Amino acid sequence: MSSSSSSSSPINTTTDSTAPMNRPTSILTPSNHLQLKLTKDNYLSWKTVIIPYINGNKILHHVDNDSAVPPQYIASPSSPTTLVLNPAYASWFEIDQLLLSVLMSTISESLVPSLVGLSSSRAVWLALEKMFSSQSRARVMTTRYTLATxxxxxxxxxxxxxxxxxxxxxxxxxxxxxxxxxxxxxxxxxxxxxxxxxxxxxxxxxxxxxxxxxxxxxxxxxxxxxxxxxxxxxxxxxxxxxxxxxx
Missing domain, CATH: 1.10.1200 (Non-ribosomal Peptide Synthetase Peptidyl Carrier Protein; Chain A)
Structure with a gap:
């Protein structure tokens, strides 16, 4: 029993010391900084506002890089055949859920039903890009024509x-x-x-x-x-x- 207690102590210490270092203390509150609500007509304007917010918090990889997700489980240091929760994943998941909450808080209620069941910020981001891709192309063509004429x-x-x-x-x-x-x-x-x-x-x-x-x-x-x-x-x-x- 004493050996079991001593072996579990270093693991708990490592987990506790790692989590606060990666804790997203800098993430902003949308109520103070993101007043623009995404509707069916202003996706480009919304994206223009939201990207600097995400960049400023150094978490753009959460929406544009699927490979940035760390593995959820890793081999236990004391027993290679045993899987334990990866502290890096726990930290990533916490940040991602905060970002997901921010994104959802800036989306109008009429669009929320289209995003039901999506559990990550990247999933929501990709769904919105797909939803408004045709609108974006039309906006690009219109803007280029305005500039040319x-x-x-x-x-x-x-x-x-x-x-x-x-x-x-x-x-x-x-x-x-x-x-x-x-x-x-x-x-x-x-x-x-x-x-x-x-x-x-x-x-x-x-x-x-x-x-x-x-x-x-x-x-x-x-x-x-x-x-x-x-x-x-x-x-x-x-x-x-x-x-x-x-x-």
Whole structure:
């Protein structure tokens, strides 16, 4: 009996000392940080909000890597033929259940019935991806079309640039990033003829303009156009005065 008691003591000590080290003390509460509820119409926006939360807690592998799950049972140190609960799995399971609780708390009640029976955060994550995959593809196509047909029109450079940037940021957030050179091409293609000289300058550069530098050049060119418009003489005023004197 004494040997049995002494052999069980180290195992209990190891389990107790390992669990607190892996305990997810940093996991956040959804009520304070995740206000956006997933509905049938906002999956991409929800995903954009939830991924930084998961990344910030260093637990993204719980939803995007099935091989990260440790074995549930391992051989006992005292008896290789006996299986015991793996402390690493116990810690993983605790974190995963907390993450699953967070995910479910951000999903609207109308979608919850579709997730009944799923017991891990990865299972819920994959189910949602499958559920909204067609919607995501449609959103990507729509955003790319908006970007390709974007025109400055009566917009200021600031509004025009931000509108283009919003499209590219959305594509990047859903795994469809666009290179800076491609973004530059889209922005230049939507400018009016007043910007032809700037377009020619950018296109003759050997290296692509960084986006912030391109934005600065666009603002300067817009200011120059506005100044030229103010300095152009108004020929209608002298004509009106001459007509008044003649009469």
């Amino acid at each position: 974007l025109k400055k029109g009566n917009l200021t450079i600031t509004d025009y640039f931000q509108k283009a940037k919003a499209c590219t940021d959305l594509l990047a957030s859903i795994g469809e990033p666009i290179s800076d050179s491609a973004i530059t091409s889209y922005i230049l293609a939507g400018l009016p003829h007043d910007y032809d000289s700037l377009i020619a300058t950018v296109n003759t550069q050997v290296e692509a303009f960084p986006l912030d530098e391109l934005y600065g050049h666009l603002l300067m060119h817009e200011l120059r156009i506005d100044q030229q418009a103010l300095s152009t003489p108004d020929i209608t005023a002298p004509t009106a005065n001459f007509a008044a004197k003649t009469s």
